[in-house]
Amino acid sequence: xxxxxxxxxxxxxxxxxxxxxxxxxxxxxxxxxxxxxxxxxxxxxxxxxxxxxxxxxxxxxxxxxxxxxxxxxxxxxxxxxxxxxxxxxxxxxxxxxxxxxxxxxxxxxxxxxxxxxxxxxxxxxxxxxxxxxxxxxxxxxxxxxxxxxxxxxxxxxxxxxxxxxxxxxxxxxxxxxxxxxxxxxxxxxxxxxxxxxxxxxxxxxxxxxxxxxxxxxxxxxxxxxxxxxxxxxxxxxxxxxxxxxxxxxxxxxxxxxxxxxxxxxxxxxxxxxxxxxxxxxxxxxxxxxxxxxxxxxxxxxxxxxxxxxxxxxxxxxxxxxxxxxxxxxxxxxxxxxxxxxxxxxxxxxxxxxxxxxx
Numbered sequence: 001x002x003x004x005x006x007x008x009x010x011x012x013x014x015x016x017x018x019x020x021x022x023x024x025x026x027x028x029x030x031x032x033x034x035x036x037x038x039x040x041x042x043x044x045x046x047x048x049x050x051x052x053x054x055x056x057x058x059x060x061x062x063x064x065x066x067x068x069x070x071x072x073x074x075x076x077x078x079x080x081x082x083x084x085x086x087x088x089x090x091x092x093x094x095x096x097x098x099x100x101x102x103x104x105x106x107x108x109x110x111x112x113x114x115x116x117x118x119x120x121x122x123x124x125x126x127x128x129x130x131x132x133x134x135x136x137x138x139x140x141x142x143x144x145x146x147x148x149x150x151x152x153x154x155x156x157x158x159x160x161x162x163x164x165x166x167x168x169x170x171x172x173x174x175x176x177x178x179x180x181x182x183x184x185x186x187x188x189x190x191x192x193x194x195x196x197x198x199x200x201x202x203x204x205x206x207x208x209x210x211x212x213x214x215x216x217x218x219x220x221x222x223x224x225x226x227x228x229x230x231x232x233x234x235x236x237x238x239x240x241x242x243x244x245x246x247x248x249x250x251x252x253x254x255x256x257x258x259x260x261x262x263x264x265x266x267x268x269x270x271x272x273x274x275x276x277x278x279x280x281x282x283x284x285x286x287x288x289x290x291x292x293x294x295x296x297x298x299x300x301x302x303x304x305x306x307x308x309x310x311x312x313x314x315x316x317x318x319x320x321x322x323x324x325x326x327x328x329x330x331x332x333x334x335x336x337x338x339x340x341x342x343x344x345x346x347x348x349x350x351x352x353x354x355x356x357x358x
Contacts, residue, residue, distance in 0.1 A: 055250025065177025
């Protein structure tokens with residue numbers, strides 16, 4: 001789902017390492033959204049959430065890129081349309097209308113151009129797969145993607161609209177994942193990698209401590225042009241380079257701690273799309289009720305419980321069976337089946353005509 005469920009060509013079975021990593025990262029996205037409102041009342045929570053943001057999406061995007069190696073296969077466009085774009089249209093429409101209801105707007109409008117909360121990732125994921133068709137034909141594609149990611153901030157209107165800013169800011173991590181092989185992850189699975197991780201955590205926290213919490217958050221989210229978050233374009237570009245480095249440190253911080261063996265949640269990695277897309281509904285309800293803006297000692301017990309219950313509930317058989325046609329885009333599969341049948345019919349008629357001519 002989030003990784004299009006593709007297995008790299010060099011292997012014929014799933015690697016628990018990637019399944020574990022993907023599930024943990026999506027679960028951390030849920031946790032980040034749960035505690036986000038409380039950051040205004042606690043610098044510690046704010047800083048911790050910023051640190052999580054330094055690797056949460058970059059690492060998830062890198063893994064997603066790793067599973068994009070078969071983009072050139074037949075049916076590629078159909079697959080990303082059904083599994084990514086159709087779910088985006090469905091749930092972005094729903095969450096857009098929900099916003100109108102929550103905020104008491106007089107008219108209901110479907111906004112497909114401004115992704116709601118975490119839905120930006122779905123739209124960007126679709127775009128990244130399309131961009132592969134262009135960037136895989138370039139020399140030094142990763143370097144070019146980083147330069148574009150730095151330069152996009154200079155466009156004053158390249159912000160939240162169509163997730164343009166985030167698409168290009170995070171695209172380098174998708175490309176890195178696309179180009180690296182399984183062997184590149186092997187050293188991250190070794191014991192000494194944990195020493196590198198601890199060092200990376202130290203450097204990452206040190207760099208983050210030099211920035212104001214809101215400023216660091218803005219750069220880590222990657223959705224704002226420089227005119228909104230920096231004193232000049234030059235400063236914005238330099239800081240984006242710094243935060244690219246922080247994100248790379250974050251990636252090195254995370255992966256060495258991921259289990260290489262099957263765990264009780266390994267199989268749930270196939271359901272991360274359900275967790276990712278559906279948790280937005282609960283987060284919106286929570287934000288509306290203002291349930292987590294204040295901090296009480298009891299919250300340090302309640303929030304982890306809510307987090308775990310929500311994560312495992314959204315990956316349960318009941319939820320999957322109920323929402324599968326929507327989450328996996330199968331509700332629109334008939335459109336492609338008709339097209340395929342029409343194409344096969346034309347091919348069959350052509351073969352028959354050629355046979356008669358012979």
